[in-house]
Each structure stands twice: as C-alpha cells, then as structure tokens.
Amino acid sequence: MSLIIILDDEESIQDLLKRSLEKYSDIEIYGNEEEMLKSENLKKADLFVIDIKLNGRTGIDVARNLSNICPGTPFLFISGYSDVTDELFEFTNKNVVDFISKPISLTSFRNRVSVLLRASNYVKAHEIETSNLKKIFKTIFQSSPVAISISEIETGRLIEVNQAFADLVKYSKDDLIDNSIFDLNIVVDPDKQLQALNELYSNKKFQNIEMKLCDSKGSIKHCLVFGETLTLSDNQNILLTLVVDMTERKSLIENLWHVFNYSMFYALIIDRDMVIRLCNFSLAKELGFESESQILGKNFKYFIPESSRVITDHILKDLITKDSEEMYVEFTHDLQAENNRISPVKWFYTYMNKDTNLIFCIGIPLNREQSFEESTESIRSYFKDIIKQDHTTMLKLKEKVQETINHF
DSSP, X not given: XXXXXXXXXXXXXXXXXXXXXXXXXXXXXXXXXXXXXXXXTGGGOSEEEEESEETTEEHHHHHHHXXXXXXXXXXXXXXXXXXXXXHHHHHHTTSOEEEEESSOOHHHHHHHHHHHHHHHHHXXXXXXXXXXXXXXXXXXXXXXXXXXXXXXXXXXXXXXXXXXXXXXHTOOHHHHTTSBXXXXXXXXXXXXXXXXXXXXXXXXEEEEEEEEEEOTTSXXXXXXXXXXXXXXXXXXXXXXXXXXXXXXXXXXXXXXXXXXXXXXXXXXXXXXXXXXXXXXXXXXXHTTOSSGGGTTTSBGGGGSOHHHHHHHHHHHHHHHHSOOSSOEEEEEEEEXXXXXXXXXXXXXXXXXXXXXXXXXXXXXXXXXXXXXXXHHHHHHHHHHHHHHHHHHHHHHHHHHHHHHHHHO
C-alpha cells in the first residue's frame, strides 16, 4: 500500500483525513514538523498532505524542506483562498503540487489523493529506471577497454577518466582528475587539437581524428579520437572523449609495408573510389612506371581489364558496406599495364580502418615460379593480425555492455 504522511495541527482535521484514507493507504499523522521529521518512513512517503497554516511555521516552508529530503514526492496542500500566495505558486513550479480548500469535500480529497499517488508512482518508477541507467553507464565507463574521459570544454580540466584512459597515458587517476589535459601536455598535435575544437564548436562533436598523445614517460601514442558535447542537468556543457589506441596497429601496418615495399609482391593503399594513395615499387614497375610517385592519384580501376572491373567494383563495394567480422576479401583478377600487358594476380583487400575508408591491398603475381600456397597463407596471417587489432577491443566492449545490461 501507499504511504501518506499528514501534517496538520488541528485534531479534527487529522481524524477526518485519517478516516477518509485509512482503507486505501498506510497513514502517518503528525501535529508538528519536529515529530514528522523523526519518522523512520519519511523517505518512503508517496504523498505529503500539509496544512498551509501551522503554528509558528508555514506549510510551504515545511514542504520546501521536505522537497530537499524527499525529491520528487508530491504535495497536497490544505488551504483557504487567502493562503494562495506568490510563494506557493513559486513552489509549484518546481514540484508536483495540488490544493484543496476548506471546508474539505472528502470525495474531492480522495480523488486528488488518487491522482497524486499515480504521479508519485510514475516519478519513482522513472527514478528507478534513471538510477539503473546511471549504474549501467558507470559500469561500462569504468570497465570499458576504450579510453574515456569527461572534461570541461574551455579549460580542459578532467572531471572523470576511466582506468583505460589512465593506463593509456600512464598517469594515476588521481593525477589526472582536476588537472587540465593541456597542462599535462598529453596532446602533442596542436593542429589536430585545433581541428577537434573547431568541429566541436561547429557540430558539437568530432570523429575519427588521428592524434598523437604523449604519456607520462614521454612515449608517443597514435590514436583515433572521438568527442561529443553533453549538457548536464545544471546546463553545464562537458566533453565526452573516446580514445582508441592505434599504436600497435599502426606499427604492424608500417612493418608490413616495409616488408612489401621492395618485395616481389604488389602492395598499395586505395580509397573507396579506388584512387591510389600509396603503392610499392614492384607494382609501379609492373604497371610500366619508373617510380611509385608517378602512379599516385591515379584510379586503380584503370589498371584492371574491363572484363574484371564490374566484379571487382562489386566486391569492393560489398566490402565497404557490409559489417563483416573478417573485413577482408581475397580473389583473383588480372592487372593491365600501360602497354596493355595482362598479368593474373591473387589479391587481398582489407580496410586499414573502417572509419578512414582506406583499403590496404596486397597482390601475389601468379605468373612467377614461387611457393604460391606458402605466400598466400603468410599474407592471410598478416591480414588477420591487422583485423584482430580492430576487433578485439570492440568485441570486448560489446561483451561488457551485454553483460552489464543482462545484470540489470
């Protein structure tokens, strides 16, 4: 049953209200504020019924105090017309409030109590839901493998960080919180920092900004940074930042590129429109160019015979749009040089990063004497190492979110 606490200093009114409600609710009745505040059930109340005029204190003052102790609990004031003041109207702007005037109609009184109790149940259900959401957010925030920080936009003062962020920059959480990220010299890319702030002021968020961060030991981390402005209940704007450490992955790609740069394999990086952004010397030479720089900016599709362009274009578009666990494809298509010479090639395509729209490609020439199966398996292993760098963190986060939600 609902709990209603009544505060009125007239015994006749106390008896009247008690008889009216005791069949429907648990009732506690008090003649003064001091006795009421001693109640062990004060914070469990679903409704306060208070007389506007009390000995030595107004019911509005009492209600204002109660609204701080029991936020969200509704009030029903018993008043005469002369008791309705500006002070009372001001209180109604911040609380769930109703009035009933003397002499009291018991039917009207019960109806008003019923409405306010429904409002109280709704508010408490909403508070429970909000509390659970806060617990979920806090759990995900603290246990996420992705580095997360909350900071003031203007000053860069860190309000909160999770353990992953502290581990990334090699500071303790105590050394980070309440200090400015600018004073700690964590960001070492002023141009990228300015880009992020400009996007933040224009769009209230920024995404996929590659940024170098410096940890407390002086080591440089290559990161992808995401940020968004959030507005708190007190209208304070804060910045929620997510940082993905790409250092190991970038090193893996750089090492892989170094291996292939002067190898017999063909290596290139293209964008989603198949424009060549980077290629190795072996590919440039095969296509009839004297150096890698001569091929940059050209469209890779023009080095694919027309008979293979449609299927190649379809496969790459499928790679771009599908949400694949592998994020790479391998298939064979011909390569056409400047002199129209055709060479069959086994190709491997994968995203360097889903958000950058750059595709890393390795080709094995099939017209040369070599251990094809051994080469293929070696490259496939490299690619899976690259892909694993992207997916391990995201899958851990996904599992943690699901685990937390299931818990609640």
